[in-house]
Amino acid sequence: MSTLLDVENLWVRFPTRNGIFDAVRGVSFSLGRERLGIVGESGSGKSMTGRAILRLIRHPGIVEADHINLHGENLLAKSEREMRNVRGEQISMVMQDPKFSLNPVMTIGNQLIEAHRLHSKSTKAEAYAKALEMLEAVSIRDPERVMTAYPHEMSGGMGQRIMIAMMLIPNPEILIADEPTSALDVSVQGQVLSIMDRLVKERGMGLIFISHDLNLVSQFCDRVLIMYAGRIVEVCDANRLHEAQHPYTKGLLGSLPRFDAPRPRLEVLQRDPAWRDAPSVEGR
Numbered sequence: 461m462s463t464l465l466d467v468e469n470l471w472v473r474f475p476t477r478n479g480i481f482d483a484v485r486g487v488s489f490s491l492g493r494e495r496l497g498i499v500g501e502s503g504s505g506k507s508m509t510g511r512a513i514l515r516l517i518r519h520p521g522i523v524e525a526d527h528i529n530l531h532g533e534n535l536l537a538k539s540e541r542e543m544r545n546v547r548g549e550q551i552s553m554v555m556q557d558p559k560f561s562l563n564p565v566m567t568i569g570n571q572l573i574e575a576h577r578l579h580s581k582s583t584k585a586e587a588y589a590k591a592l593e594m595l596e597a598v599s600i601r602d603p604e605r606v607m608t609a610y611p612h613e614m615s616g617g618m619g620q621r622i623m624i625a626m627m628l629i630p631n632p633e634i635l636i637a638d639e640p641t642s643a644l645d646v647s648v649q650g651q652v653l654s655i656m657d658r659l660v661k662e663r664g665m666g667l668i669f670i671s672h673d674l675n676l677v678s679q680f681c682d683r684v685l686i687m688y689a690g691r692i693v694e695v696c697d698a699n700r701l702h703e704a705q706h707p708y709t710k711g712l713l714g715s716l717p718r719f720d721a722p723r724p725r726l727e728v729l730q731r732d733p734a735w736r737d738a739p740s741v742e743g744r
């Protein structure tokens with residue numbers, strides 16, 4: 461499998477009143493043209509890993525790594541100006557809540573057109589056609605009407621699909637999706653997942669899918685990194701997640717409710733201090 465992205469020894473640090481807090485601690489993994497899941501409980505460092513790749517960690521957070529290579533070029537060596545081209549052009553990120561990402565006072569059409577013209581020297585008519593095409597690609601049924609609407613007029617699921625359309629306009633090679641479907645109901649969730657699935661298969665895109673939902677990730681992804689306290693504790697093929705060896709992963713699986721075999725009581729996730737200090741597993 462060809463490697464698009466290779467991350468070596470990534471740390472994300474925050475200075476706090478009580479000293480440095482390490483949110484991500486020496487994580488290494490690679491991404492090919494695949495659906496790579498990152499799972500773990502809240503605070504395990506999933507989002508910070510995704511944001512660090514795009515150097516989107518806010519001050520005073522610090523990103524350090526031996527390298528974050530995109531096609532062999534280290535993103536950490538790029539200037540802020542060069543990074544602006546990488547964001548969107550090569551790597552896009554979709555966040556959980558589109559309301560925070562779309563401009564509330566601009567029509568959806570104008571936002572899509574602007575996104576397109578930012579990345580290519582096209583005429584307004586070409587950008588309009590491309591915007592319509594992208595809305596159709598994410599299964600928006602009435603794209604002409606949606607072009608003239610404002611974000612608040614959209615349901616959560618439509619907003620999320622519009623965000624994906626916006627992220628796809630520059631045709632990125634990598635999409636980082638941070639809990640992209642957790643605010644959506646199950647049927648809309650299915651639509652959004654199938655759009656992302658199609659993009660991986662048809663465009664050969666690499667997808668990093670960040671989620672706390674083990675069931676979803678095991679069904680949707682090819683490979684899964686399991687994070688605990690800022691480290692990767694286990695790497696599994698998604699369809700073999702049930703064979704996971706690490707006690708934390710087993711605990712996460714054991715604490716899931718199941719409809720097919722209801723448990724009288726959900727297991728409480730136990731944590732062992734030794735897990736924190738064990739070296740990070742390589743996600744390659």
Ligand SMILES: Nc1ncnc2c1ncn2[C@@H]1O[C@H](COP(=O)(O)OP(=O)(O)OP(=O)(O)O)[C@@H](O)[C@H]1O
Pocket residue numbers: 474476481483500501502503504505506507508509521672
């Ligand atoms: N500005 C900050 N200062 C200090 N610590 C921070 C800061 N921002 C995030 N953190 C910490 O970094 C850790 C990792 O956060 P991250 O958002 O990556 O977790 P996550 O696994 O994505 O969790 P969730 O599923 O809840 O989003 C958390 O413990 C969080 O409290």
